[in-house]
Amino acid sequence: MPSHLMAVYNRADVEVDRGEGVWLYSRDGRTFLDCVSGIATNSLGHAHPALVAALHEQARKLWHVSNIFRIPGQEDLARRLTQNSFADVVFFGNSGSEAVECALKTARRYHAVNGSPERIDIVGFAGSFHGRTYATINASGNPDYLKDFGPRLPGYEQLRIDDAESIEAAIRRPTTAAVIVEPVQGEGGARALSEQWLRHVRRLCTENGVLLIYDEVQSGMGRTGKLFAHQWFEGLAPDIMAVAKALGGGFPIGACMATAEAAKGMTFGAHGSTFGGNPLAMAVGIAAFDLIAKEETLANVLSVSAHLREGLERLAADYRDIVEDVRGKGMLIGVKLIPNNREMMATARGHGLLVAGGGENCIRLLPPLIMTIEEADEALVRLDATFAATRAAAAKVA
Numbered sequence: 001m002p003s004h005l006m007a008v009y010n011r012a013d014v015e016v017d018r019g020e021g022v023w024l025y026s027r028d029g030r031t032f033l034d035c036v037s038g039i040a041t042n043s044l045g046h047a048h049p050a051l052v053a054a055l056h057e058q059a060r061k062l063w064h065v066s067n068i069f070r071i072p073g074q075e076d077l078a079r080r081l082t083q084n085s086f087a088d089v090v091f092f093g094n095s096g097s098e099a100v101e102c103a104l105k106t107a108r109r110y111h112a113v114n115g116s117p118e119r120i121d122i123v124g125f126a127g128s129f130h131g132r133t134y135a136t137i138n139a140s141g142n143p144d145y146l147k148d149f150g151p152r153l154p155g156y157e158q159l160r161i162d163d164a165e166s167i168e169a170a171i172r173r174p175t176t177a178a179v180i181v182e183p184v185q186g187e188g189g190a191r192a193l194s195e196q197w198l199r200h201v202r203r204l205c206t207e208n209g210v211l212l213i214y215d216e217v218q219s220g221m222g223r224t225g226k227l228f229a230h231q232w233f234e235g236l237a238p239d240i241m242a243v244a245k246a247l248g249g250g251f252p253i254g255a256c257m258a259t260a261e262a263a264k265g266m267t268f269g270a271h272g273s274t275f276g277g278n279p280l281a282m283a284v285g286i287a288a289f290d291l292i293a294k295e296e297t298l299a300n301v302l303s304v305s306a307h308l309r310e311g312l313e314r315l316a317a318d319y320r321d322i323v324e325d326v327r328g329k330g331m332l333i334g335v336k337l338i339p340n341n342r343e344m345m346a347t348a349r350g351h352g353l354l355v356a357g358g359g360e361n362c363i364r365l366l367p368p369l370i371m372t373i374e375e376a377d378e379a380l381v382r383l384d385a386t387f388a389a390t391r392a393a394a395a396k397v398a
C-alpha cells in the first residue's frame with residue numbers, strides 16, 4: 001500500500017502499538033526492551049501512571065487556551081525550572097527546535113537592545129545537533145541537513161571542538177552574539193565535553209560580552225544523573241538554555257530558559273506560539289518534573305548507568321572486533337562500533353532490543369531513567385546476543 005506520509009524518515013519495521021515502563025509492544029505481537037525512549041524523551045518509561053493520571057485529569061478540565069490568557073500551569077512549571085537552575089525566566093514551546101529557536105532569538109535580541117545590533121553571529125560546533133528548522137540546521141551546520149535548502153543563513157558558523165585558537169578568535173570578534181553548545185553531544189555520538197573545555201568557553205564568553213547557550217534538549221532533565229548536565233560542574237551555568245524531550249515525559253514541550261539579563265530583549269511582541277505551554281502539556285510537564293527531579297530518580301540514573309557502563313565495558317573487551325569505544329554520561333550512552341551501526345540496530349531489534357543510532361558510527365542507549373538493575377542486565381544480555389550474531393554472520397561471509 002502506498003504511504004501518504006512524506007518519506008523523510010528511515011523507519012524500522014516495527015509497527016508500534018503500546019508501551020509500559022521500559023517495554024514497547026508491536027502490533028504483530030513482538031516485545032522490545034526500549035533503550036531509545038522516544039530518543040531520550042519517555043524518561044519515566046511508557047505510560048507512567050502519574051503522567052497518565054495528570055493527562056486525564058487535565059483533559060477533563062481544559063485542553064487549550066491561547067497565550068493571550070494566563071495559564072497557571074506555565075507559572076507552576078516555570079517556577080520549578082527556575083528554582084532548580086540558573087534561570088530566572090522561561091518561554092514554553094512544543095519541541096527542542098523551538099526551544100533552540102527561542103534561545104537564538106533571545107541572544108540576538110539581547111545585543112540589539114543593548115545597543116550592539118551588529119552582534120548577530122552564532123558560534124556552534126561540528127558534530128552538534130540543534131534541530132531541523134532553518135535556524136537550527138544553520139546553528140548545527142551539518143551539511144547533510146542543509147543540503148538543497150537554499151543559501152545558508154548569515155551569522156552562523158561551526159568550529160571544531162578541539163580548535164582552541166579559532167574558538168577564542170570567534171568569541172573575541174565584535175560581531176559575535178552567542179556560543180551554542182551541547183554539554184553532552186547527543187546525536188553526534190554521546191560525546192561529553194570536558195569541564196576544562198566548558199570552563200574555558202564560559203570564561204571567554206563572560207570576558208567578551210558573548211552569551212553562552214547550552215542545548216540541553218537531550219542531556220537535560222536527569223539524563224546524566226543531574227537535573228541538567230552542566231550542573232555537574234560548579235559555576236558553569238549558561239545565560240540561556242534550551243530544554244525539551246524528557247521535560248514532557250513524552251508529551252511535546254520545549255522550554256527556553258534564561259537569566260533575566262539575557263532575556264531582557266524578549267519583551268511584549270518579541271516572540272510567541274499558539275500551542276506553546278498549553279494546559280495539557282503543562283499538567284504532564286509538572287508531573288514529569290516532580291518525578292524526574294526526585295533524588296531517588298537521579299540516584300537511580302547514577303547506579304543503573306554505572307552498572308550498564310560496567311557491563312558495556314565488559315562487552316567491549318569481549319568483542320574487540322565489534323566495539324571501538326564506550327562513551328557518554330549517565331544514561332546518555334554511546335557505543336562506537338566497527339561494523340555499521342544501522343545494521344547493528346536492526347540486529348538488536350531481532351533480539352528484542354531497541355537502540356538509537358548516533359554520529360561516528362555509534363549506537364546510543366537512552367533507557368528510561370527508571371530502568372532497574374535487572375532490566376539493565378536484560379539489555380546487556382540482548383546486546384551480547386546481538387554482538388554474537390554479528391560476529392557469527394561476519395565469520396560466515398569470511
Ligand code: PMP
Nearest residue numbers: 095096097129130131186217218
Ligand atoms: N537539540 C538537541 C540536542 C537534540 O538532541 C534535539 C533532538 N534530537 C533537538 C535539539 C531538536 O529537538 P526536536 O526534534 O524536538 O525539535
